[in-house]
Amino acid sequence: MKFDSAAGQNVIDQGRIVGKSYPRVDGPLKVSGLAPYAHEYHSDAPNAAYGVIVGAGISKGRITAIDTSEAERAPGVVLVMTHRNAPKQFGIGHAPPGGTGPQQDEKDGGGEKPGRHNKPQLQGPEVRHFDQSVAFVVAETFEQARDAARLVRITYAVEKGRFDLAAEKDKGEMPEDTPDSNVGNFDSAFAAAPAKIDVTYTTPDQAHSMMEPHASIARWDGDQLTLWTSHQIIHWGVDGVAGTLGIHKDKVRVISAYIGGGFGSKLMIYGDPILAALAARQLGRPVKVALTRPQIYNHTSHRPATIQRLRLGAGIDGKLLAIGHDVWCGNLPEGEAENAADQTKLLYAGANRLLRTRKTELDLPLGASMRAPGEAVGLLALECAMDELAEKLGLDPIEFRILNDTQFDPEKGPERPFSTRHLVECLRTGADKFGWSKRNPKPGMVRDGRWLIGIGVASAIRNNLVMASGARVRLSGDGVLTIQTQMTDIGTGSYTILAQIGAEMLGLPMDKVRVELGDSSFPQSAGSGGSWGANSASAGLYYACENLRNAIAQRAGFNSTDSQFADGKVSAGGRSRNLADVVGKDGISAEGKVEFGDLTKRFAQAAFGAHFAEVAVDSVTAEVRVRRMLSVCAAGRIINPQTARSQCLGGMTMGIGAALMEDQVVDKRFGYFVNHDLAEYHVPVHADIPDMEVIFLDELDDKSSPIKAKGVGELGICGVGAAVANAVHNATGARIRDYPLTLDKIMAKMAV
Amino acid sequence: MKPFTYQRAATPAEAARVAAEMPGSRFIAGGTNLLDLMKLQIETPGHLVDVNHLGLDRIEPTAEGGLRIGAMVRNTDLAADKRVRRDYAVLSRALLSGASAQLRNKATTGGNLLQRTRCPYFYEPSKPCNKRVPGSGCAALGGFNRNLAVLGTSDKCIATHPSDMAVAMRVLDATVETVSPDGTTRSIPIADFHRLPGDTPHIETQLGRGELITGVMLPAPIGGLHVYRKVRDRASYAFAVVSIAAVVAPGRARLAYGGLAHKPWRVEAAEALVADGAAAVAKTAFAGARTTPENAFKLPLAQRLTASVLADGKV
């Protein structure tokens, strides 16, 4: 079904189950260890051999010699694969024979590169980044494989690489998919503005740090490959594997039923599924691979660092006159730009705007999407710069933001209004609940013993992305509804909210709904990325359920348009029948799918929020402890407040990490991420996390889908770090523009 | 992980003898450091001697009024011991600021003293490191060294010793008791136990080949306010950026620092200057410091900590 006009009143609006809190339906399986992860399908892959990837020890250059003889002789070793004996594979530009599946989200639509998910391994002696696969050792046991991996002797010719973004940035070019946006006349407006700031912020490379490492089991049955792997978007995984191996995508089945976190790290495939598949085919037995924690940092992807220059000019009335946001970022040639100016297009009014992104080539590991790519780091800069200008103007940071609210796309004008936008309400509600009026606008004034106390705020915006999504539903004779879709649950609650949608649509209780996810034999779905999953997959399921309702009503002899589904019965015209009786012992199945029209073009669509943080900074050591936090979100219909709240809490936690500690340190001589384990790459621990509160404003977005929901998971991180940084400034007077705000940087700028 | 053989020793002396006889031996206690390093193939022992069953897991009073802590006493148990909490609170506090509850349940007194550095290049086998591969160079010198040492370094190595426990033991003037392969025993003052890197950063302590730590002896309690302040980049589960173990009372202070050197750093001559204030203490205690642009902040930070601790103790 094409969703191309605003949704009217529908079954979801009755809110019997949708909109209520339900604990995760997969929770008991998770806590009892019964939910299998990619590496745990032991009985499906009997007699599996274990593979260990040997990663390059240099970051740029060539392998000049590789000696595998000792590894091959090691106990238990069954295969050592290198570029000398690896089968030929296909890179980006080669779609699998038979083509890729339809890909229809706004960003990736149309002219997307064929085979863009391909990841060939061991195809030559060149080394393009640290820990790229250079050999693959397979043995009877994991321990044997790991020991033999140590015995592969490699000699390299090292070439000079480009590892320093600041040094390379001026070679950057405008990315094809991120053209400059230039509205009005920025230069003259900025020059003439009575109040202005011109500041440069930097954000470091960051690691997704999900719990489950990338892992795969490959099993061949004839020419049919089954891959249990950890992947956020099943059809992208199928395309990548089929494209790389050069086989028809019908020959690849990908299963990712449970995923131990992704945050974007599993939107692409890396060495594990490809090498497992190649070795399993050659050996005629299943092969298992899991990356080690250190490998994840340099073999896979990360959020790339940015340098951001913000030039904001305002009148004495506090209205923005000029908004300039320049972003520099780096990546491997095939990697995308970090779109850190994206939110600046839409967040505030202002007639003269200049947004530019420049991407330069670096020889570091691949930069890719991490939770709210673009906005998460863009807001770290923009929302601190807004505070800097508010301070200059002598305006309250909240009032300054409200003054510059806009109800339409400020680049396109009133003809492109927001579908819904409640930023002002978020700011006002939060200010009230958080006790903003008690904030002392003068920094460094509030003390609690040896602690300096500060409060900060930031706006949040996250583009609402939508993506085609399908589902299959079946009501069986025992009255159980089974939902099947490729949609994944990366720990977010997809199983639970899809059960709610199904239960609502068919008038069933939650315990009569079974949800099966993450299998490429199910209908293609949106998958988990860009916060589009809940809204898009629910919409696809909605249409599948609508088709099922019609089929059931017809079978019951009812007029399908006025049939009601409630309490396990279908009723119309005063007559009522048990669903189980209607569908009979064979049951009834239906499929459905949502595709999106041009509503996202006609309307600016985004979720909004306001984040508040109170921090305490140790006046002796400059250690920062967040004391309390509040997020107020307006994100369309909240399908399940409990799972949505969990998403926000996770985002807020990650926002604290971005503000205070997360930093993949680049060694600019050797060109790799040095702190490559969880002891040295810091993410917040429990002791870092204070009281957190989340408030969802009532909102329905009828332009987003028949569910009227929007993305939540990424909104949770957007702006959080800036609120923390603004609070640190309020506490100490120190304005640090180089994330993360570690204690050494704060100490150097603290007045006391 | 390199394949290895495994054996449980029956007595401390036997453990020491076996370790000296079998080439490439290592003792294994809690395994929280050794096993990680073995998985990363940074340590590749061929033989493990398990020292968990030697009866070294008791805390006993000594004739001198102090405590003898068996080498196998777990960090959790040591921190919770009533006598330690009452008379040596700085030790309890230091232990509880380290690692996580799960790790402390496994980690032992002997193993904690011998845990290896957290220098990130020590953990990356593709990079030069004199501690890991003597003579290969030191990648940290021109690289990421924000959390590395500023005192007692050499141009071969600037690693720190990461233990919190050892810093408290240093301020308490503990001694390390050992048994050697020939059955002889000796006591090593904690001040001498860890070595500075010099030209041989891979040799980290005074222990000889096969020498087993049997316990740590604490002298009689000294009273005063016991403080352990650990500055770190997150609230828990992080190694110290700088730490201070202090026993302070009006007119006197003992001060030892973690995170500054390859051993707990204590300069008794500086303690004599407490009446002159933290700046005077720091000038003497940190004389000869060599910093990098990334880790230079550790010195002012340590001085601020010193001032704060002296103020708390009304010194």
Ligand SMILES: Cc1cc2nc3c(=O)[nH]c(=O)nc-3n(C[C@H](O)[C@H](O)[C@H](O)COP(=O)(O)OP(=O)(O)OC[C@H]3O[C@@H](n4cnc5c(N)ncnc54)[C@H](O)[C@@H]3O)c2cc1C
């Ligand atoms: C993630 C993480 C965070 C941590 N954070 C901290 C922290 O904040 N602060 C801190 O202080 N520590 C921290 N630690 C380190 C922890 O304290 C040590 O790993 C632990 O104390 C080592 O004790 P163990 O008994 O497990 O030693 P093992 O790993 O068993 O042994 C370590 C070394 O000591 C040798 N050895 C052990 N016992 C003896 C003996 N009796 N005689 C001679 N040699 C012996 C072994 O051969 C080995 O070389 C952390 C560790 C991890 C993994």
Ligand code: SF4
């Ligand atoms: S500081 Fe020491 S441990 Fe670190 S790289 Fe240099 S030699 Fe190795």
